[in-house]
Amino acid sequence: MGLAETLEARPSEGLRELRPRGQWALAWRRLKRDRVAVGCGVVLLAVVFAVGPGAPLYGKIVGHGPNEFFPYAVSVGLRPAGPFTVTWATPEVAGDNPFALTHPAPPKGTGKTLLLLGADSQLGRDEFLRILYGGRVSLEVAAGAALVAIVIGIVLGAVAGYFGGWADAVISRFTDLVMAFPLLLFLVMIGSLFTHGITDWTVHGLLNQGALQLILIIGAFTWFYPARIVRAQIQSLRHREFVEAAQMVGARDARIMRTHLLPHVLPPLLAYGTLLVATNIMIEVGVTFLGAGIKLPTASWGSLLAQTWGSILSPNPYNPATTQPWLTLCPSIAIFVTVFALNQFGEGLREATDPRSVG
Amino acid sequence: MLGYTLRRLAVAVVLLWILSVITFVIYLKVPADPAGFIVDLQHASPAQIAHAHHILGTDRPAVVQYEKYVVRLLHGDLGVSWPTVVFFNGHVQGAAVGHMVWSASLVTGALVFGGFVLLLLVAVPLGTFAATRPRSLVDRLSLGVSVAAISTHPLVVGLLLQLFVGNRWKLLPASGYCTMRQPSAAAIAAWKRFAPTGVPEPCGGAGEWAWHLLLPWLTFALFFVALYMRIVRARMLEVLEEPWVRTARAKGASELHVIRAHALRNAIAPVVTMTAMDAGMAIGIAMYIETVFGLPGLGRTMIRALAGLQGYDLPVILAVTLVAAAAIIVLNLVADLVLIAIDPTVTRRGRGRQRLLGRAA
Numbered sequence: 001m002g003l004a005e006t007l008e009a010r011p012s013e014g015l016r017e018l019r020p021r022g023q024w025a026l027a028w029r030r031l032k033r034d035r036v037a038v039g040c041g042v043v044l045l046a047v048v049f050a051v052g053p054g055a056p057l058y059g060k061i062v063g064h065g066p067n068e069f070f071p072y073a074v075s076v077g078l079r080p081a082g083p084f085t086v087t088w089a090t091p092e093v094a095g096d097n098p099f100a101l102t103h104p105a106p107p108k109g110t111g112k113t114l115l116l117l118g119a120d121s122q123l124g125r126d127e128f129l130r131i132l133y134g135g136r137v138s139l140e141v142a143a144g145a146a147l148v149a150i151v152i153g154i155v156l157g158a159v160a161g162y163f164g165g166w167a168d169a170v171i172s173r174f175t176d177l178v179m180a181f182p183l184l185l186f187l188v189m190i191g192s193l194f195t196h197g198i199t200d201w202t203v204h205g206l207l208n209q210g211a212l213q214l215i216l217i218i219g220a221f222t223w224f225y226p227a228r229i230v231r232a233q234i235q236s237l238r239h240r241e242f243v244e245a246a247q248m249v250g251a252r253d254a255r256i257m258r259t260h261l262l263p264h265v266l267p268p269l270l271a272y273g274t275l276l277v278a279t280n281i282m283i284e285v286g287v288t289f290l291g292a293g294i295k296l297p298t299a300s301w302g303s304l305l306a307q308t309w310g311s312i313l314s315p316n317p318y319n320p321a322t323t324q325p326w327l328t329l330c331p332s333i334a335i336f337v338t339v340f341a342l343n344q345f346g347e348g349l350r351e352a353t354d355p356r357s358v359g
Numbered sequence: 360m361l362g363y364t365l366r367r368l369a370v371a372v373v374l375l376w377i378l379s380v381i382t383f384v385i386y387l388k389v390p391a392d393p394a395g396f397i398v399d400l401q402h403a404s405p406a407q408i409a410h411a412h413h414i415l416g417t418d419r420p421a422v423v424q425y426e427k428y429v430v431r432l433l434h435g436d437l438g439v440s441w442p443t444v445v446f447f448n449g450h451v452q453g454a455a456v457g458h459m460v461w462s463a464s465l466v467t468g469a470l471v472f473g474g475f476v477l478l479l480l481v482a483v484p485l486g487t488f489a490a491t492r493p494r495s496l497v498d499r500l501s502l503g504v505s506v507a508a509i510s511t512h513p514l515v516v517g518l519l520l521q522l523f524v525g526n527r528w529k530l531l532p533a534s535g536y537c538t539m540r541q542p543s544a545a546a547i548a549a550w551k552r553f554a555p556t557g558v559p560e561p562c563g564g565a566g567e568w569a570w571h572l573l574l575p576w577l578t579f580a581l582f583f584v585a586l587y588m589r590i591v592r593a594r595m596l597e598v599l600e601e602p603w604v605r606t607a608r609a610k611g612a613s614e615l616h617v618i619r620a621h622a623l624r625n626a627i628a629p630v631v632t633m634t635a636m637d638a639g640m641a642i643g644i645a646m647y648i649e650t651v652f653g654l655p656g657l658g659r660t661m662i663r664a665l666a667g668l669q670g671y672d673l674p675v676i677l678a679v680t681l682v683a684a685a686a687i688i689v690l691n692l693v694a695d696l697v698l699i700a701i702d703p704t705v706t707r708r709g710r711g712r713q714r715l716l717g718r719a720a
Contacts, residue, residue: 183639183643188646188661189382189385189665313663318533
């Protein structure tokens, strides 16, 4: 049997159609092999679930909210209760004897409730629930600010890299200008000066109070790193053959940027965006700790960290009898785990989306 | 070189000018009345409030205010802190902002400089050791620690060190600052008679100063140490491949001598200049550390000026912003100049930091 008959004998429908994998499929394949990145991705999913739908769900299960007071969870000596405390679910302490050695029992019929990580301060709020809700605020600020920064970065970076000339000069100078700023100092300044107006916007309840302001401020001061990435990438691509070919057939600049250049820029930006979310969490924590971010009683990881320590104008003096180390440790661990997972996942994404990496 | 320096300085002046304008404009948009520093806004008559504005100079148009500020700034006068202003015998008096900011920068400078010295003392030997034994336990451990360190918030490090080392175990002072100079006998006597409980005894002297700064320095060093260790390691690995190191080995020099006399010297110089490039980040982190440990540095001065209950202390805010930005710009310039001087292959356009990081990665 000759070759022609062999080919004839095998109908082409039986053959698997071979298609080259796209860049995203390749990246996904590489990412799946990176065990650290996969682990961190799972942790991230868990964190997002816990602070997203998990927070109200847990609140329903234990039957209270993040801003409810449980004075029975605070001892007469003003020490907040530790983890795994079951306390009376009432916002008031019965009796008013200031010399009592223990709280008197609450009126009959008062239910009990669980504080998984104990009380958050002398106010006796649920620390665990506050960490969940605080994470929601911190993550939405961090992710929102990263989104703002990347959108501004793509637009300005693409314009600077593609058109060059004065647009490039202006944007590059502007980038240098912002980079020379003492960023944190400036964030704190704007955050504490503007305490009215935009702080009350919540975009129909989508965001928490004060989050939008932080998103805009942080985004406005961090866009220059993505802009630099986009600019460098587009500058190196704009004289390549495929761009010239597109120009030759008459494609407009906007179309070239969108369909020919943007796909090259997005993968590294996605990886960078993940790292940016991690940085933004740190910034949110810092700015809120310094009294210029999310305002109480809304919890955020920054305000939870500051809870035991106090505030700038009145740091709490250390008192071994009333200080609960848990209240510093728990938010610290939450921040560390999330930022660590984001950093490692971003690093894995960067490797996976890099066309030069093997696998 | 001179032209380059002058050009950079000219850009720096423009930057500072823009920064001061932005700060000024932001301040003017703030809905707070600075007259509250002098009179009680709720009970004062309109005439009293107008007089308070006149004392502070805030009754003039914004452009005139700004112009007067710049003119005074060029004469070296940063103004007076508004909460301390008193109107006495027809003169406006108050705490000089220049003096406040100068003493605050000394504290921040001590924190940042000492922190960098401490971290280099740790990072250089460990990084060198890791470079001489790649993939050893120390090397892998340092990689793990550096990955964890970049994910740790300096506030978290500071708060945990303060809580456990300072407050619970009482190994080091948990907060407060001591001046280099011994406090006067009068100050101690005044403290004994008048100070309310909780106010610590005035302290001073080089020993007390360093002792009180130890925890802040540790916090600062812990945040940066792993990063610098990786950079020292990368630089060392690169230098150890150089032909002159091979020559030194061929001569029969001992490994210790090769590393100390030939390799380390060349590997370290750019790393030291990198500290200057990290100045911006360092000032930000110093702000956290000063706040946690109650050090009267630039960051804390700024936050106190911003957190004031009566209003915002504009002269202090402007001064701290300008001083911090100027310090960052000058240190970056110095770092670039030193890098150009020690490494002729560094061009003036390509920043040294990117080179270093590119090699380290």
